[in-house]
Amino acid sequence: MAEKKEYKVIGTRPIRHDGVDKVTGRALYGADFQMTGLLHGRVLRSPHAHARIISIDTSRAEAYPGVKGVVTAQDLPEAEDRVADLGEGAVNLKYLCDNILASDKVLYKGHAVAAVAATSPHIAEEACTLIDVEYEVLPPVLEVRQAMEADAPLLHESLKTTSMGEAADEPSNVASHIQHKLGDPEKGFAEADIVVERDFVTGTVHQGYIEPHNATAHFNQDGQLTIWCSTQGAFTVREQVAEILQYPISKIKVVPMEIGGGFGGKISVYIKPVAALLAKKTGKPVKVLMNRADVFEGTGPTPASYVRVKMGATKDGKITAAEAYLAFEAGAYPGAPVGPGAMCIFAPYSIENVVIDGYDVVVNKPKTAPYRAPGAPNAAFGSESVVDEIAEKLDIDPLEIRLLNGAKEGDRRADGPIHPRIGCIETLETAKAHPHYTAPNGKKHHGRGVASGYWFNIGLESSVTINVNSDGTINLIEGSTDIGGTRSSIAMQAAEVLGIPAESVNPSVVDTNSVGYTAVTGGSRTTYATGYAAYEAAQDVKRKMSARAAKLWEVDEDNVQFADGEFSCINGKEEQISFRDLCARLGETGGPVVGSGTVNPGGAGGAYATHVVDVAVDEETGKVEILRYTAVQDAGKAIHPSYVEGQIQGGAVQGIGWALNEEYIYDDEGTMTNASFLDYRMPTCLDLPMIDAVIVEVPNPGHPYGVRGVGEVPIVPPMAAIANAIYDAIGVRMTELPMSPDRLLKAMGKI
């Protein structure tokens, strides 16, 4: 159903609608919110990675001048031990509440224990130090394989492993075990001429958005709660806060302010319910901000993991079987993205015999949260390294072996779904034809690597309303917070339908009282699903406007057609009117026109990427320099190519950081020793070359313009691509992330 035609608006590069506000400092982000009588809240966090709370005494803090209120878990309604779907998958409410404010145990350093509202942020901070908490310190467990051992310290006495639907009898840190199986792996390995099996370890990494979490809450005397905050999904904040506070959603309004990055990390709530509790207690609006250490230590990173991959192939390169063992750290509460990791790991290939086992394991670290294609990068680091090794051992070009085994329409993914039209082969062919792939690269300690990646993308619900203005422009109301230019990519789809310029659309992201339900900006769904809703809303406008034209011309609606921004009469009458001119005549033809579109589309369409990277390894220091980087990706149809390139470049660079620098470094007690931007060390522009983003367009049949999600898949290939390039440079297979200088020196036998 995807149209293959020339577009007027789609594929162009207009200035983004919120651009001027964002380059002049005028755009208001969550922390910029001001209100008369505002109090400031700060959260006291656990100094221990694992401890029982014996007592909390807040009296000294409450007596401190300027303090207006203190809250602890005692102020939360007692949570039910039940699972609810809160817009980011199923969540156990008891766990959700305990992560907001610890009740009986603290499960990671940084776990919130209490919060203070005061007349200034400094007073609130000082008062936090006056809260006396008595702990019984327990031994922490900080690594996934240790946590899986039978005698490991237990985080939750009530947690029992669910293995493929069946619960075990004994408590364990393993929350669940999943398995996907396809064909006969044993037979497949028997058919192989070569089998490669390796273990991989990846570190805990953070989304690293520049804006810390923030929330301002106010309770009106009539019980109306308003929350102003940065979030990836205002409606999911409303749902989570409603469940945590046991308060009706109809009494909660969430106002999404501009958001300073999320990457999956601003879906779960942390301080929003705390701000609401403090507002309730003090009767004043309360703004709660995190500092950077709070963000590292108290909000979801993405899991560290242990991954084992075994693959077999025939001499001519046909992959006959694949096996994966994925053990992911969930952090303090269950919910590691091991499911998505299992869905993605072998998805770039057509393999008949596959078995994948996945384990979701709790450890004494912050509860993990989604981070850009959650789970897929950990898994792909393993599989894409092993494919590279097989290619090398068989003396086959690494892109050739991927083409030979590449996933196509009709192939079945190991977890069940059959691929619709996908662009795996096209991205591989584009990478192979790119000048980068054949450029000379023969210097000593220079190497080139490639890797592919897959992300399934999601649909979910979106709503859009369009109000038609008398001057031929439209106001577009949406509920998707704009993290990377989606006001424009959504507006452009409506503009295309109505034959008007992108600049004639005024998009607004509004609060939960002012637009229909819209799921999170996540899962690479916004341009796809909210764009789809905008398309439907514009179609609705078109239908209603056609009826107005019919009324003007006194003909049946069937006799009006719309093309290139003009309504015309097709029953012999020589009538024509532009969209713009008709907009001026709405009053006389029945009043304002409002269009609406709501969707919950199923055909998100998976995305493939293949990256090519050149590195130089400094033999003396072990430092890896990225010399050249090319990222090829199927976008389905790029609505605004500049922002598609931006997603590809940003995702690739996050992957470069994950590959080379980034990790949570813990001491034995479970304290993160590098909880600052200086020590966590994300890539700066000085660490990087230009990132050549190459867009491939294999239209997604599940969207009217062929859109596929683009945001997540670019973070999947970089780790393996860089590891493969390092192998090419120095002949050593790196199997642990990050591939930091010390690990390189060890691998080279220098230390």
Added chain:
Amino acid sequence: MARKSHVQTTINGETVEFLCESRQSLLEVLRDELYLTGAKEGCNNGNCGACSVILDGRLVNSCLVLGVETEGKSVETIEGLAEPDKLHPIQDAFLENAALQCGICTPGFIMSAKALLDSNPNPTEHEIRYWLAGNLCRCTGYDKIVKAVMDAAKEASA
């Protein structure tokens, strides 16, 4: 409560007076006392550059300057960059190049780029990357930011 000091300074060409506690940073004063929220707090310890402003011609992290230190000085912030009917060429270049995604780091990058181009109107790509290394962006991979600053420099020298 700590006693407040009276400070007189110049912000974006206008004389401004404010009261602040000695412990309040310039960033806090700009944001919480003067409601100039264009400078952002990303780390509050000089690591991220989101709070970059120009103090007496020199690029600083406003989170590392105390409010009381600005007595008698001149501060340039993102809010003062554009003319009433025209953006600054660096702002235009950021828009033309799609050099922002979430936009939280953008004011800091633009102020940093301004300080660079004020002192070095024709920087090389490497000089731009070296200068901007104190500003973190997590969305863009920096590619389009560096191109925007190169374009702004070209525009200014044309």
